[in-house]
Structure formats: C-alpha cells, structure tokens
Amino acid sequence: MKSAYLYFENGLFLEAKSFGADGCCVGEVVFNTSMSGYQEIISDPSYAGQFITFSMPEIGIVGCNPQDMESRGVFAKGVLVSHYSDHFSNFRAQESLSSFLKHFNVMGICRLPIRDIVKMIRLEGAMMMVASTEISDVGELKKILHSSLRIEEINYAQDVSTKESYTHKQGVFSFECMGYPTLHTRKKIVAIDFGIKRNILNNLVESGFEVEVQPHSFRADTLIQRFKKGELHAVFLSNGPGDPKFLKSEIAEIKILVESDIPIFAICLGHQLLAIAHGYPTYKLKFGHHGGNHPVKNLCNQAVEITAQNHIYSVPENITEIADITHQNLFDGTIEGLLYHRRKIYSIQHHPESSPGPKEANSIFGEFARMIE
Known part of the structure; x- marks a missing residue:
C-alpha cells in the first residue's frame, strides 16, 4: 500500500495507507455508524463531495458486486477506515473494495485512528479535509485545502x-x-x-x-x-x-x-x-x-x-x-x-x-x- 497524507481544516495532519485510487482530493469529512452495507453507502449520490468515515472497524470483508449499487457510480471523494481487508468472503462478491474504488477513481485510506476522528467530528463538527498519495508536505496540503471551494459552494446535484x-x-x-x-x-x-x-x-x-x-x-x-x-x-x-x-x-x-x-x-x-x-x-x-x-x-x-x-x-x-x-x-x-x-x-x-x-x-x-x- 502507498502512503497517504491527510490534512484537516482544524490543522490535524495524519499519515496512513491507501487502498483506493491515487491522487489528491478535497472534500467534507463525515462519519457513518452503520455496521454493514458499505457498498450501498459509498454508491449513494448523497455523499458527493464527502469523505465517509466508517466507524465499523473492519471494512472490505464482503467485497463488492453490481447488484448492490445504489446509483450508476460513486460520487464520494473517498472512504476512511480503521482496518481494510483485501481478502473478501461472500458468494455474491465479484471484486474487492479496493478494486471497486479504483474503478470509480475514489480514494480509500486505512490504518487511521477512526475512534479519534469520529470523536473529533462529534466535538468540532463536520469539516473540510484534503487527502493525497502524492503530496506529503503539510504546508502544501494546507494551501490546497484553503484554495479549494467548500462543499456548500458546489452544485453537486x-x-x-x-x-x-x-x-x-x-x-x-x-x-x-x-x-x-x-x-x-x-x-x-x-x-x-x-x-x-x-x-x-x-x-x-x-x-x-x-x-x-x-x-x-x-x-x-x-x-x-x-x-x-x-x-x-x-x-x-x-x-x-x-x-x-x-x-x-x-x-x-x-x-x-x-x-x-x-x-x-x-x-x-x-x-x-x-x-x-x-x-x-x-x-x-x-x-x-x-x-x-x-x-x-x-x-x-x-x-x-x-x-x-x-x-x-x-x-x-x-x-x-x-x-x-x-x-x-x-x-x-x-x-x-x-x-x-x-x-x-x-x-x-x-x-x-x-x-x-x-x-x-x-x-x-x-x-x-x-x-x-
């Protein structure tokens, strides 16, 4: 896995690992408390412009399949998880979550302190963040974040x-x-x-x-x-x-x-x-x-x-x-x-x-x- 670098609007900087698409993305970070159905959640167009933080600690174990899509694609900026499993075990699965995210050019970031991130969002509120597999410099990430449009300034519909x-x-x-x-x-x-x-x-x-x-x-x-x-x-x-x-x-x-x-x-x-x-x-x-x-x-x-x-x-x-x-x-x-x-x-x-x-x-x-x- 490649290294991934995250910079949050409140100044928090984290280094993690990437299992999805490469690149650099800016979006609003929120958390989801569902224990299952990650493919349906990720393919919900309502998450356009957002990073989805999954509070469920294990993500990826049931893979992905075309039947569970809620739309024609994935419009979320990325997903943040604690532990990602590339080995899936489900008779309906046709590909891994990693393959699925790469197909739709969506970032997947794991090995994160998810409990702390969820607590932070609960205390400080949803906030903008930038994630990159290409840029590790905090100053550069901060510059990208603050020069980007906020989610409320974009017509994602x-x-x-x-x-x-x-x-x-x-x-x-x-x-x-x-x-x-x-x-x-x-x-x-x-x-x-x-x-x-x-x-x-x-x-x-x-x-x-x-x-x-x-x-x-x-x-x-x-x-x-x-x-x-x-x-x-x-x-x-x-x-x-x-x-x-x-x-x-x-x-x-x-x-x-x-x-x-x-x-x-x-x-x-x-x-x-x-x-x-x-x-x-x-x-x-x-x-x-x-x-x-x-x-x-x-x-x-x-x-x-x-x-x-x-x-x-x-x-x-x-x-x-x-x-x-x-x-x-x-x-x-x-x-x-x-x-x-x-x-x-x-x-x-x-x-x-x-x-x-x-x-x-x-x-x-x-x-x-x-x-x-």
Whole structure:
C-alpha cells in the first residue's frame, strides 16, 4: 500500500495507507455508524463531495458486486477506515473494495485512528479535509485545502443527476410480506433526480406507481400542464448531495409546483428543498445524521421506527406554521417528517428505503400512494 497524507481544516495532519485510487482530493469529512452495507453507502449520490468515515472497524470483508449499487457510480471523494481487508468472503462478491474504488477513481485510506476522528467530528463538527498519495508536505496540503471551494459552494446535484429522462420499472418485493397490501394505483409519478437512489425508485414501483425519472433541471410548467391533462398524478423530489440553499434554480421550479395542485412526495434533500420553497430556510447540523440506527418516532401512530439516515441539514422548527410534524428524531428532536396544510405534500428526512434491519419505515411509500388514490 502507498502512503497517504491527510490534512484537516482544524490543522490535524495524519499519515496512513491507501487502498483506493491515487491522487489528491478535497472534500467534507463525515462519519457513518452503520455496521454493514458499505457498498450501498459509498454508491449513494448523497455523499458527493464527502469523505465517509466508517466507524465499523473492519471494512472490505464482503467485497463488492453490481447488484448492490445504489446509483450508476460513486460520487464520494473517498472512504476512511480503521482496518481494510483485501481478502473478501461472500458468494455474491465479484471484486474487492479496493478494486471497486479504483474503478470509480475514489480514494480509500486505512490504518487511521477512526475512534479519534469520529470523536473529533462529534466535538468540532463536520469539516473540510484534503487527502493525497502524492503530496506529503503539510504546508502544501494546507494551501490546497484553503484554495479549494467548500462543499456548500458546489452544485453537486448537477453532477449526480441523470442527463436524460427515463422510465424505471424494477420493483423490490411485495408489501404483502410486511402486512401491507400491494397497491395497484395505476398512477404516474415523475421523480426529480437530485441524486436519487435506485432502491427509492424500486419502492415507488412497488407501491404501484409508474415511475418516470427526470433531471434536476426539470421544468415545473411542463409538469403542471401534464398534470392538468391527466398524464401524471404526482411528483417526487429525491435525495441528493450538498447544501440545499445553493440549488436556487431548482428551488424556483419547486415553488411553482407548490403553488399548483400537484401532490408532492419528497425524501431527504427533497424534504429540505420543499421547506425552502415554502420560505423556511434549512440550517446545518453540527455533524449530521449518517447511519443505520437512528430511532424516529412516528407521531401519527406513536410507533418508534429504526431508520437509515444520511443528511447534515435540517428544516427549522417554525415550519409548524404551515405543516404538521409527522416524524421526529429521538436522538436530537429534529424534524424527520412533514405533512403540509391544505395540500397533498408529504416529506420525509430519513431514508425509509435503506433498511437498517427493521422495515417499518417502508410503509411511507404506501401511505403516499393511498393519499393520492
């Protein structure tokens, strides 16, 4: 393994080993608490522009395979791990994590004091960092870091979004196995791709929707005309990377949608964009929610759902002036779900499709289908 050199925004300098792509990258460093599913996490477009610090000490032992991809590629800057195993043992695996990262030109760095890095992020917050297999001089790394754009200054949605519209037809499994009847709404939903995950699309299909995916540069007027003609019945706003307030043109189009009668369903970044479009700006959390063990209380039925999360921005509390809170994070009390007043607009902050084990949060897709039925 080559040596790798890391310089953090707070002045911390570390030397480690590289098992991914060579080069020099700048990004925001966050940590993820999930114990499994590293390929799904790495291929989530919401991590564009970020280094993912895995708190799980052993990474790489199940390898990688094409079926577990959540998008067409990998948009994260890199992964930071404690111990990397190049020997994988899984009947589904087709390549090592090292080979996988090199294929997508993504850095992989191991032999790091992960516990200390996670503690640092918890205390000081998510921060920018630079990693290099080519430059070891601290002064040079510091210069590169401070001359680079910050993650909140880059529109990563335009990089991860599809360039052309397409139809998604693949489902997941029948909701009947979870006690929910499979819905055959025969309704068409247009999913706006800000960095959408494939399993979200699978769940929309499973709920009975005909799903058409459009780029982030969609035109609201066109969708409204199609809605009036009965050619579509709802719009879905997807998850995605970066600071939602930076997506000004996308927010302008969402405002037009909100003023129409189109039912809207949104997850993660889409949830945040909806709040901004209503005039309620988001704020950045200290280190965000990234992991598969976050308890969320469903205020509609008082049930506690264990959820997967991947976000660092949250909607403000005063949004209750125009919406009812349907879900709340039990770690810090932040808003996880909203049902807007006088409109068929429903949004969720967490990822109901990213099963952390329990699958109760998946019912959200069926609930929206029933809402527009």
